[in-house]
Amino acid sequence: xxxxxxxxxxxxxxxxxxxxxxxxxxxxxxxxxxxxxxxxxxxxxxxxxxxxxxxxxxxxxxxxxxxxxxxxxxxxxxxxxxxxxxxxxxxxxxxxxxxxxxxxxxxxxxxxxxxxxxxxxxxxxxxxxxxxxxxxxxxxxxxxxxxxxxxxxxxxxxxxxxxxxxxxxxxxxxxxxxxxxxxxxxxxxxxxxxxxxxxxxxxxxxxxxxxxxxxxxxxxxxxxxxxxxxxxxxxxxxxxxxxxxxxxxxxxxxxxxxxxxxxxxxxxxxxxxxxxxxxxxxxxxxxxxxxxxxxxxxxxxxxxxxxxxxxxxxxxxxxxxxxxxxxxxxxxxxxxxxxxxxxxxxxxxxxxxxxxxxxxxxxxxxxxxxxxxxxxxxxxxxxxxxxxxxxxxxxxxxxxxxxxxxxxxxxxxxxxxxxxxxxxxxxxxxxxxxxxxxxxxxxxxxxxxxxxxxxxxxxxxxxxxxxxxxxxxxxxxxxxxxxxxxxxxxxxxxxxxxxxxxxxxxxxxxxxxxxxxxxxxxxxxxxxxxxxxxxxxxxxxxxx
Numbered sequence: 154x155x156x157x158x159x160x161x162x163x164x165x166x167x168x169x170x171x172x173x174x175x176x177x178x179x180x181x182x183x184x185x186x187x188x189x190x191x192x193x194x195x196x197x198x199x200x201x202x203x204x205x206x207x208x209x210x211x212x213x214x215x216x217x218x219x220x221x222x223x224x225x226x227x228x229x230x231x232x233x234x235x236x237x238x239x240x241x242x243x244x245x246x247x248x249x250x251x252x253x254x255x256x257x258x259x260x261x262x263x264x265x266x267x268x269x270x271x272x273x274x275x276x277x278x279x280x281x282x283x284x285x286x287x288x289x290x291x292x293x294x295x296x297x298x299x300x301x302x303x304x305x306x307x308x309x310x311x312x313x314x315x316x317x318x319x320x321x322x323x324x325x326x327x328x329x330x331x332x333x334x335x336x337x338x339x340x341x342x343x344x345x346x347x348x349x350x351x352x353x354x355x356x357x358x359x360x361x362x363x364x365x366x367x368x369x370x371x372x373x374x375x376x377x378x379x380x381x382x383x384x385x386x387x388x389x390x391x392x393x394x395x396x397x398x399x400x401x402x403x404x405x406x407x408x409x410x411x412x413x414x415x416x417x418x419x420x421x422x423x424x425x426x427x428x429x430x431x432x433x434x435x436x437x438x439x440x441x442x443x444x445x446x447x448x449x450x451x452x453x454x455x456x457x458x459x460x461x462x463x464x465x466x467x468x469x470x471x472x473x474x475x476x477x478x479x480x481x482x483x484x485x486x487x488x489x490x491x492x493x494x495x496x497x498x499x500x501x502x503x504x505x506x507x508x509x510x511x512x513x514x515x516x517x518x519x520x521x522x523x524x525x526x527x528x529x530x531x532x533x534x535x536x537x538x539x540x541x542x543x544x545x546x547x548x549x550x551x552x553x554x555x556x557x558x559x560x561x562x563x564x565x566x567x568x569x570x571x572x573x574x575x576x577x578x579x580x581x582x583x584x585x586x587x588x589x590x591x592x593x594x595x596x597x598x599x600x601x602x603x604x605x606x607x608x609x610x611x612x613x614x615x616x617x618x619x620x621x622x623x624x625x626x627x628x629x630x631x632x633x634x635x636x637x638x639x640x641x642x643x644x645x646x647x648x649x650x651x652x653x654x655x656x657x658x659x660x661x662x663x664x665x666x667x668x669x670x671x672x673x674x675x676x677x678x679x680x681x682x683x684x685x686x687x688x689x690x691x692x693x694x695x696x697x
Contacts, residue, residue, distance in 0.1 A: 156275070157199060158209025159187025162222045166213040169243050169264075173209055173271060180275045182207075193222075193229050200235050207239045207275075210258075216247040223255050241274065267330065267587050269302040287383050288333070292409045292449050293486055295333055295385065296526060296560045301594055305331070305586060306387075307564045307579050310338030310363035316370050319363040320377040322576030327381035331583035334409050334561075335378060337388040338362040338573065345392045345425055347401075362573070371405035385409035392418045392425030395439045403448070410449035410488060413439050415475055416646060417457045421661040429661040430643035437482050437639065444483035451528065452479060455511060456492035460534060461653035464668050464677045465499075465507045466687050469617040471651070472511035474624075474636060480523045481637050487525050489515050491557060493550055494532030500673025501553055501600075506609035507674075508557060509601055513614055529554035530563035536570040543567040547582060548589050555593035556600045562586060609674065616687035623696050624650055649694050666690075 156177040158170045167189045174184045185203045187196060200208060210226070212219050230236050242252040242261045249263035260274050289295040296304055309326065311318035319337075326332055340362040346352040347366070358364045365371055371388075378384050387409040391398030395413075402408040418424045419432035427435065443450050452475040455468045472489070479487045491508040493499075499507070512527070519525045531550040536543045547567045554562065566574035566582040574582065600606065621636070624645045628635030635641040645651050649663040657664030669678045677685045685693070 154182045154207065155185070155203060155205040156182045156207045156209065157185040157187065157203050157205035158211065159191040159196065159199075160189045160211045160213075161191060161193070161196065161226065162212060162214075162218075163190055164212045164214050165189040167211070169213075170209065170211045173243065176271050177207075177275050180272065182275065193226050196226070197229060197233050197235065200230075200233075200238070205238065207241060209241050209243065211243045212248055212252075213244050214248070216251050219244070219248045219251050220255070223252060227255065227257050269299060272302070290383065290385065290407070292334070292385060293524075293526070299333065300560070301558075302590060303559050303562045304333035305562055305564055305583055306334035306336055307332050307566060307574070307582065308336045308338040309576070309579055310340075310573065311575070312340070312359045312361060312363075312573055314359050314364065316363055316365055316374060320374055322579070323374060323377040323386075324380060325576040326579055327378045327384050329580045329583075330382035331580040332384050332564075333382070334385045334387060336563075337365070337374065337386065337406075339389050340364045341424075342366075344389050347391060347398060348394050368401060368405050371402070375406050387412075390418070390439065393427070395435050396442055399439060399442055403446070408448070410451055410486075411439065411443045412451035412453050412488075414452075414454045414457060415471075415478065415642065416454065416651065421646075421656075421659060422457075428643075429646060430639050433639035433642050437478055437637070440479050440482035440484050444479075444485055447485055449486040449488050449526070450479055450484045451488035451490055452476070453490050456490065456495050458651070458653055459492065459495035459507075459675075460532075461655035462496050462668050462675070463651075463653035464666070465503070465510075465613055465675045466616045466620060466677075467651055467653070468507060469510045469514055469613045470620045470624075473514040473617060473621055474642070476515035476518045476525070478637050480518045481634075485522060485524065487523060488528050488561065489525050490528045490530065490563070491554070491559075492530050492532055493554055494535035496670075496675060497532055497535035498670035498673075499675060502603060502606050503609060503673040503675075505553060505556060505600060505603075506606045507613065509606065510610045510613035510617070512557065513610065514617060526560040527557055528561035528563055529557055529559040531565040533565060533569065536565070536567065538570045540567065540571075543570060544585065547585055551586050551589045552593055552597070553600070555590060555597055562590065619687045619691060620650065623691050627696070648696065650691075650696060 158173055160167050174186055177184050187199050240258045242258040246263040249261050252258055252261050289298050340360055342353045343365050375386050378386055386406045388402055390411055390413050413436050415433055415436050419427045421429050440450050454475040455471040458471050459468045493504050516525050536546055544567045564582050564586050566578050568574045568578050625635050628638050628641030632638040646662045652663050652666040656662035667678050668675050669682055677690050679685055
């Protein structure tokens with residue numbers, strides 16, 4: 154396709170035109186730039202000579218002058234019989250309003266759109282109204298459709314005694330086109346006691362999220378999203394009756410993907426009734442259920458260790474273990490999640506190094522039958538309460554995350570430290586994220602090449618290999634594959650191979666490990682706060 158563009162009349166501002174043509178070239182189109190301050194006659198001559206499919210017109214000066222100029226432009230274009238092309242306009246919001254009023258343009262851009270809006274237009278994903286056609290309703294297809302921009306998701310669920318506020322909010326978010334995926338933030342009874350109403354506590358209804366209690370509730374929530382940019386919906390996995398719950402989410406929400414853990418969401422963390430060993434067994438079965446149905450599976454295991462102040466090496470080992478088990482369970486599309494600032498005492502350098510080490514150990518399993526899609530997010534516990542600082546933190550975190558070139562960014566709203574985000578706050582957080590993403594994609598320095606970062610990556614990979622081998626040896630005499638054996642994995646927690654300070658006095662874990670932030674990394678330390686290598690720690694456990 155041929156794309157021509159320039160600034161009309163006496164307008165010399167062409168940065169937007171240049172950006173438009175650059176994007177067109179990146180989409181494989183042939184382009185022609187008429188230059189700044191292009192008079193109408195020159196526009197007409199260029200259309201005759203270049204014969205474009207799309208003509209981009211820009212004007213960024215006074216709206217009153219724009220009106221006269223655009224009216225004359227259309228008069229001459231129509232008289233010359235050239236109005237059978239696709240015309241698009243770009244300008245400041247007041248000038249864009251004039252262009253919309255006068256008509257004739259297939260799409261009008263005023264700078265307030267999402268960064269990927271121009272790409273969507275150049276791909277033919279908008280109609281003559283300028284409204285986007287329905288995006289793919291499958292997570293992987295949507296990732297591929299939106300690339301190089303990541304798809305955006307955000308948890309959303311208004312704590313209330315009914316689903317009505319959440320339904321209204323979903324509709325607002327969808328109309329705004331703010332997200333590609335809305336993750337329902339369910340209250341605890343919805344996750345644990347959905348099929349057991351006799352165990353539900355009416356006094357806690359809506360505590361922490363949306364209180365859906367029936368399949369009809371979920372169908373209504375999904376119907377609320379059938380507008381705007383038609384975001385996908387998904388919900389937390391259940392913490393009881395896992396397979397029955399998964400089937401129900403698929404049937405009602407067309408659940409975009411499953412998110413599950415290995416070691417958490419059970420009696421160990423108080424999120425479910427199962428013992429640790431039974432929970433690991435059922436989480437692996439849940440992976441297999443989704444893999445058999447080509448539904449993506451998200452692994453949130455590694456960051457749950459980080460949120461409990463575990464050392465970086467354990468988070469890296471957890472990334473290995475989850476990818477290993479997901480592939481063996483038959484998962485075809487694995488969404489590997491990297492939560493930054495978890496814990497928030499990590500420096501940017503060490504945070505990035507930990508994520509890069511996790512990527513290396515997890516993506517070693519990638520192949521044609523096991524595709525890995527990177528998802529990043531801001532640390533749940535990292536936000537300042539102060540709103541201005543929280544907004545800044547959202548932006549700086551996402552800019553760091555973009556170093557990984559994620560396929561999915563899980564936006565954590567800037568209100569996280571204070572309250573669950575409203576629909577308006579979700580939309581605002583999304584706009585901030587989109588601005589940062591666009592800036593990064595335009596040309597971000599490669600922070601991953603920092604030699605300090607790379608040295609830490611190498612150290613973490615070596616130490617995590619020692620830990621993985623210790624876990625393997627734990628069950629080597631009793632099972633063929635210890636790393637996928639629920640009882641061996643549970644035993645790894647019980648004996649302290651996998652441990653975190655916040656698991657102290659936990660009946661399923663030792664909780665004896667000591668960690669400190671040293672030079673921005675989370676390290677194991679001895680009783681005198683001196684750092685220990687992983688091999689030294691294993692020796693102290695008599696498991697090296």
